[in-house]
Amino acid sequence: MSAGSVAVVVTEEIGVPSWDLYELSIPCTVFGKPQPDLADPWYDLRLCGDGTGKPRPDGDSDSDGARVGTGLTLSTQYGLDALAGADTVIVPSVPDACVEEGKPIPKGLITALRDAYDAGARIVSLCTGAFALAEAGLLDGRRATAHWMHTAQLAARYPKVQVDDSVLYVDDGNVLTSAGLTAGLDLCLHLVRRDLGAHVANQLARRMVVPAHRRGGQAQFIELSVPATDDEGLGPVLDWARAHLEHPLTVEDLAQRAAMSPRTFYRRLQAATGTTPLQWLLNQRLGRARVLLEATDLPVEKIGELSGLGTANNLRHHFLKQLGVSPSDYRQAFPRTV
Structure with a gap:
């Protein structure tokens, strides 16, 4: 079995708010650290940006990079065009403004995702990364999920998507989506299970001190309280x-x-x-x-x-x-x- 290459999207335009560094760290931890005793070769991890994140030759600490959190930058060796050459493409998240305020998701990313899909790549989103997949039309007619706090917005903005807010992740073959935060880890371990088998996924989960498979879905975390109402009579x-x-x-x-x-x-x-x-x-x-x-x-x-x-x-x-x-x-x- 071959692990293959994994391209993780991180660009200056998308930016990742500081709390979303967690979603970015998940694929880097799962796919970026070699595990030669479990599978050799392991995955080939590539961080793909828009070209602004390449370090200067002189190593200047003020070199431009993709801003991934308060006071942090991340230099990447690959551009978005490298998505089309990867076996798996992961979009960890999109900015809050793209979700809450409806600001556009960068066209360059949308084009790159479509090209990667057409080239046969497996496309994966973690948390609000589903908005980028939906904008690219890759979720039309498919069942998908995101963090339960954002699924209503996802369903309203992209009515062709069959949004399910009760699950930790959705595997629809070559397009997969996860709920937020730790659910992204559930999905990444699921990918390892698909690629390299249950034994490898279970051993990796043990090393990360997490369950190989959690029971239930994100429905257990959703508040069931009554919505606010202006009906004073009720x-x-x-x-x-x-x-x-x-x-x-x-x-x-x-x-x-x-x-x-x-x-x-x-x-x-x-x-x-x-x-x-x-x-x-x-x-x-x-x-x-x-x-x-x-x-x-x-x-x-x-x-x-x-x-x-x-x-x-x-x-x-x-x-x-x-x-x-x-x-x-x-x-x-x-x-x-x-």
């Missing part, structure tokens, strides 16, 4: 419902307390929160259960009762369906701190 009844989640509650009960017909209550709650009354109640109960799992040592049976989800089996059913993990696995992922 506020008191929703507050009351959150305080009485352990009791049986129906749409009729909530509508009566809000002095509305069930149909009117249903319509107004859906308009205010984007979800149905029953789904809203389920989200609140799951949120209560999550807090109890994180903050107490109560048995799962008691947590099911206090959250209004009933039996331990019912609690487990909803956790697996909504969050992709069991209550016990969730508790292990978010251990209580004293």
Whole structure:
């Protein structure tokens, strides 16, 4: 099996905010450090910029470089044209301004990504790097993900993309996307598993002191709280419902307390929160259960009762369906701190 070449995009135009250095460091750590006892040759890592990051011959410390964080620059030996010659191309992220403010992603990168894809490269994004892949049209008609805080923007801006905010990463053959931060490490280890086999990936994960494969998806990290609403008529009844989640509650009960017909209550709650009354109640109960799992040592049976989800089996059913993990696995992922 051949590891092949990996081109990581880092340019002056994209820039990587200081907190995004984490995503940039992941492929450099996984693919850039030789592991001759696991596979020889290992991957050939190439950092690819726009040409502004090449060091001066005199080694001047003031030489221009790609700015990757506050006070940091990174010199690269390859330009974006080298993406087309790589086996795997990784876009670690794009600037916050490209996501939050809709500022354009550099055209040079978009062209280089399309050329690399046409040349047969495997294209990978970590976190908000998915916006660059989507802009290049490489995610059209495909399932993809990004950090859950940005998936709504990704879906709104690129409606042809089938955005899934519940998973750690998506493998769609020659185009792969991951959620944010540590999920990028999950995807990179998955690439090693695909290329070099499970044994090599497992041994590499052990050396990095991380799980070779984490349970569940990023759904377990998403807040399930009710969205803000300007509907003053709903506020008191929703507050009351959150305080009485352990009791049986129906749409009729909530509508009566809000002095509305069930149909009117249903319509107004859906308009205010984007979800149905029953789904809203389920989200609140799951949120209560999550807090109890994180903050107490109560048995799962008691947590099911206090959250209004009933039996331990019912609690487990909803956790697996909504969050992709069991209550016990969730508790292990978010251990209580004293």
